Amino acid sequence: MLQEEDELKRAICFACSSQAGVLAKVRNGRVVELRGEPDHYLNKGWLCERAYAFIEHLYHPERLNYPLKRVGERGEGRWERISWDKALDEIAEKLREIKEKYGAEAVATTGGTGRGHQETFKKRFMNLFGSPNTANAGQWCAINSYLVETAVYGFLTRYKAGPHPAKCIVIWGQNPDQSRPCEFRRLMELKKAGSKFIVIDPRRSETVEKLADRWLQIRPGTDAALALGWINVIIEEELYDRDFVEKWCFGFERLKERAREYPPEKVSRITWIPEREIVESARMYATVKPASIRWGLRTDIGRNATSNIHAKAILRAITGNLDVFGGDMLYGPCEKVNYGPPFEYTELLPREQRGKQLGADRHKLWTWPGYQLIHDAAKAYWYGKGCVFSYAPACHEPDVWRAILTGKPYPVKAVICGGNNPVVDYPNSRLVYKALKSPNLELFVVLEQWMTPTAMLADYVFPVANWLEMPVVHMSTLDGLTNFVAAGEKTVNPLYERKPDYYFYQGLGLRLGQEKYWRKTLEEEWEYFLKPLMEELGVKSYEEFARKIRWWFPPLEEKKYEKVNPETGKPRGFATPTGKVELYSTILERLGYDPLPHYEEPPETPVSSPKLAEEYPLILITGARFRPFHHSEHRQLSTLRKLWPEPTAEIHPDTAGRLGIKDGEWVVIENPRGKIKHKAKLTTRVHPRMVSVQHGWWFPEEIPEDPVLFRAFESNPNVFTSDEDEYCDPPTGAAAFQPYLCKVYPARKYT
Ligand code: SF4
CATH class of the missing domain: 3.40.228.10 (Dimethylsulfoxide Reductase, domain 2)
Structure with missing residues (x-):
């Protein structure tokens, strides 16, 4: 029940990628209840358990609350508190030094799933700094569809x-x-x-x-x-x-x-x-x-x-x-907002720097060469906006780790990691770990909500806000829209010294000569972003937009390709070169790739690797989603963890019977690159020749220090996924999280 002193705020759930509408009841400055927004176009009043767990997320005693600077060895877990300003001063100084000595391309970033706005402002900072090396998880997610579909018919x-x-x-x-x-x-x-x-x-x-x-x-x-x-x-x-x-x-x-x-x-x-x-x-x-x-x-x-x-x-x-x-x-993109390349200053990345992008020689659709062709074909058609996803163009993520370790094709000396946990979530975890521990890496910064296996290896860790603590805007849901815009209110001020990621990139930008490209607050950025629409709707501030307008949809229109363009007198067609x-x-x-689709047998299957299959006879898949978690997140939240306490491998009962595996016992899943442990779940959901293991597992309740590192490698299938070129899709560089070959046996035989 609402009490007199209660306020009802309208937030947007970023606990997965769907972005539901959430009503947050705030009493005396504290969020006391979350519920689904009844008239929301997506969730219509409903929320899943993940969203409800965000009150626990907001007030959890283990959330990161203050910036930390490493004082021991990487991974040793010895930290001292530092202010945002001092940490940003030191990092800016180091980045300046690296840029002078090795070039701007020696600085790379990594990114993950969307928690609000990190990729947008990360991209802006990097474009202005002069580095093309933004790596992100879009390379094995929806951004590949975005690029290929835009090449084929002009948009996703x-x-x-x-x-x-x-x-x-x-x-x-x-x-x-x-x-x-x-x-x-x-x-x-x-x-x-x-x-x-x-x-x-x-x-x-x-x-x-x-x-x-x-x-x-x-x-x-x-x-x-x-x-x-x-x-x-x-x-x-x-x-x-x-x-x-x-x-x-x-x-x-x-x-x-x-x-x-x-x-x-x-x-x-x-x-x-x-x-x-x-x-x-x-x-x-x-x-x-x-x-x-x-x-x-x-x-x-x-x-x-x-x-x-x-x-x-x-x-x-x-x-x-x-x-x-x-x-x-x-x-198509949303016509009524200022976003995409102009918001991120994509065009200000110097041409010679674009040419240095890691992976641009081999994975040309994912990197600048492909982006440029797609963007040029789509730009005029989509009212000057063209290719609008912050995730593209990006560098080939596996090349970042190799460049750190080998200095080839040039050294990468600094990594900024925001909104992701690459030690667990990126393919070839061991290589990621090795690179992050390497003395070649002179600076490693992590922006996080929690101490994670990746954050444990950082030189600086910044505490960032969750979606209840910051204003958010979003424009796409996989339910179907990309030309609309929705805004969510900040429900409470960020607790302690947490801040939205924006203030990290803005803070660095202000220290590195980018003053004219950054506004004072995130709210001001969103006001610029929404300006055309706000003017049309007579809205004065971001807060008013988030509260009163909330979302805006243009009229639905089909068969846009038939519509006559008044300038040419011809139908619009599609936003492609032809x-x-x-x-x-x-x-x-x-770009030098097959212009038509084809099928190639993946490199590690019983068909392509029959010899290997003699020792590893089962087909392994990783990455099947399971509630309540989202990738490697949320395992600290007791309300969720009790729903799924341990990692689970699905094995067909006939296969398990042959291998002497009982339901619920710990098993080892092994392939040529490593082994992990999961609990066996015997089920006919999977084919007798297949095993399905869960991704994203680490154990926040375990010892944080390296080498235990929250047991980051014990149940994490990325210890045996490969990011070598032969496993990746040539145009996009997309790594494979399946299929692989493996064998499974009871953990009592684990050596
Ligand atoms: S976490 Fe749950 S409530 Fe939130 S957007 Fe995803 S499915 Fe909807």
Whole structure:
């Protein structure tokens, strides 16, 4: 019940990537209750357990509250308190020295999942400082889809349920029941209203059980083959939208030729999906209209990432499901706000520095060369905004660690890590650890809410605010929109000396000659960001916008490609070099990659590595999402931890029986690069030849000091994921979190 002294603040949940609306009851300056915002467009009053746990998160005794400076060896855990100002002075001085001696490119940053705004201001600081080496987790997440889809048809597609629901929805490589519970509820509503679901997943996930009309249990890593098989069926059976293809697609004949290489019987052999299932599911997707293929993370990673995304994009286009109501809409960027490259001063990064970006020689779509082509094609079309995600262009993350350790192609001497925990979450954890411990690295700074295995290795740790302690703006939800904007209020002032990440980058910028590019407060930054919209709506301040307007959506418009451009008198077409949907991508071609999707057997499977499979006979997948955690976060929160106290490996009961493994016992999962321990969960969710292990595990209750480091390597599958080029997708550099080969045995045999 609201009491007289209570205030109700409107926040936005950043506990995962869906961004629900939250009402926070504040009493005497303290948040006492969180609940879902009843009329919110996404969550409609509902919240998951993660969001509710954020009162505990806010007041938790182990939150970082003061800046710390290392006084012992890295990882030793000896710290002294330091003020923000003094720490920023020292760091700015060191960065200046490194820049003079080695060049600005010797400074790199790392990033993770969105906790609000860190990537935007990190990117601004780095562009102005002159370094192209911002690494981030977008390289194995949605940003690959963003880049490939923008190359193919000018923007990222998003499905939005609403007045025109899809009749067929394909969930490909995603388990939203666990990863995005708010969005999953919307999907359940569609199911009740009659939409049909095809779910493609190697596991019989919760989403499969609750939604699937058809479940395709695919062999991990073979998604591109399946997508090409669908294209084959759709073309051979003439189920494609001939009119749309003739008018709006580029390269259909060449696609047709390529698709002939993937007949259903061959695809069945590759994917382990029965041929009939492949054909019938392709027919269902092509004929039950409108249809949508949702974004899924699993197809954004690994050796075939670009082909997976490209083939899915082609399916949307040739079936006539692109930019139509109920299909996958091309919303474009938000026209009414100042964001993207001008907000981040992307153009101010000197040209010679862009050319030095780590990985730009091999992974050209992810780095500056690809970004420039995509941005140039999209810029005029999308009202001068073009490529707008802060995560791109970025450097190839694995190259940062190698540059620290080897000095090649040049030394990296400083790393700023904000909003992520790379020792646990990045592939090849041991290499990340080695680089961060290396004496070659002269400065390592971490911005964090908690002491983590990564923060333990830092020279300076800054305590940053969570989403209840700062004003936030967001513009995309994977539920479907990218051209809208929403704002959330700060519910309480940051506690102790915590601050939003913004003040770190602004503080450094002010000390390093960037004065004219930074405003005084984060609120002022958001006011500039929202200025065109605020002027149109007659709103005077950020606070007023967050409180009264809250979110803004432009009118929904389909088939924008048909709309006549008054300047040319011709239809707008698509934001690509040819103005059409590039089934055959001229951007990929110019970058030297295959312009059409193809399938390549991943490097570590029973097919590509039969000898290795003799010793490691099981197929390992990592990264399946599970509630209540989000990646490596939230394990300190007792309300959540009691729901899932320990890491769990799913093993088929027949396999476990053969290996002498009992349900609930600790097992060792081993591959050629390392071994970890999880508790066995015997379940028919997984194929008898597969094992699924959870990612993100470390133990905040354990000893923080190195070498224990909260047991960061004991149950963390990134000790055996690889970031070598042969495992990565060539255009994007996306690392593989699956598939790998492994063996499993009871932990009592652990040596
Ligand atoms: S699903 Fe995500 S956005 Fe929704 S309430 Fe849970 S943590 Fe917040």
